[in-house]
Amino acid sequence: MTETPGALLQLCDLCKSYETTDAVSGVSLAIARGEFVALVGASGSGKSTLLKTVNRLVEPTSGTVRFDGEPIANLPLAALRHRIGYVFQSIGLFPHMTVSENIAIGPRLVGEKLAARRVEKLLELVDLDPAMATRMPDELSGGQRQRVGVARALANEPQVLLMDEPFGALDPVTRDALGNRVRALHEKLGLTTVMVTHDMAEALLLADRVLVMEDGRIVADEAPQALLAGAGGAIAQGLVAVPRAQADRLAELAR
Numbered sequence: 001m002t003e004t005p006g007a008l009l010q011l012c013d014l015c016k017s018y019e020t021t022d023a024v025s026g027v028s029l030a031i032a033r034g035e036f037v038a039l040v041g042a043s044g045s046g047k048s049t050l051l052k053t054v055n056r057l058v059e060p061t062s063g064t065v066r067f068d069g070e071p072i073a074n075l076p077l078a079a080l081r082h083r084i085g086y087v088f089q090s091i092g093l094f095p096h097m098t099v100s101e102n103i104a105i106g107p108r109l110v111g112e113k114l115a116a117r118r119v120e121k122l123l124e125l126v127d128l129d130p131a132m133a134t135r136m137p138d139e140l141s142g143g144q145r146q147r148v149g150v151a152r153a154l155a156n157e158p159q160v161l162l163m164d165e166p167f168g169a170l171d172p173v174t175r176d177a178l179g180n181r182v183r184a185l186h187e188k189l190g191l192t193t194v195m196v197t198h199d200m201a202e203a204l205l206l207a208d209r210v211l212v213m214e215d216g217r218i219v220a221d222e223a224p225q226a227l228l229a230g231a232g233g234a235i236a237q238g239l240v241a242v243p244r245a246q247a248d249r250l251a252e253l254a255r
């Protein structure tokens, strides 16, 4: 795949093999600045592995990832991670640090001190009371912890936000609210966002573009409207059928 002009992220023939598994098998993909992309697919299809090649939590076996035209293998790791916010699958707050210290960890790693006012601002961005800055993670609900996880990912003012199943452990109401908040922040901060999710409904509602993975490959790459209109092939349509059937049953009940 040749370089796509204007792409902020470009993956070219990317492969990642473990001893017995090909987790990612020849993925080529260009993501434009400002896109909100959801990566969906069955468990084990390679979504997390693919996401983690972008911030080099996973080093590919072969292929290239370019960030703003530059192969990321050539960039110093700290500089790369400074430009990419990452929200972990399992929240991943440091339990022995306060909320404020957790949020400031990224800047601290590159020798910067985050001002208290900036921590307050980040907490406000994710709809948390700035008074929570001094709490410990175990004094927060799961939803509040995940909001802190998002604030931490935004602390370096990244260009790209990567999220690995960010709302998986949350109740449906909190999940919906936080998803909408993240989408609003994506717009407000001019981010380019890639979100891994199991949930096709969430992908359809939040993303501009939905990539479907199966056995390490991207088998569909469509806008939500196109998926809902039947595009993307059998695997994608199998995933779309679930929320569609639920919506139909709810509509039936309401009649």
Ligand SMILES: Nc1ncnc2c1ncn2[C@@H]1O[C@H](COP(=O)(O)OP(=O)(O)OP(=O)(O)O)[C@@H](O)[C@H]1O
Binding pocket: 018, 019, 021, 022, 023, 041, 042, 043, 044, 045, 046, 047, 048, 049, 050, 198
């Ligand atoms: N560190 C590792 N060592 C060996 N195999 C791995 C490793 N990480 C992932 N795999 C394997 O690679 C494949 C893809 O895993 P990956 O976590 O990327 O899938 P996923 O689609 O994100 O799954 P899930 O939705 O369950 O998180 C799986 O078969 C997994 O077992």
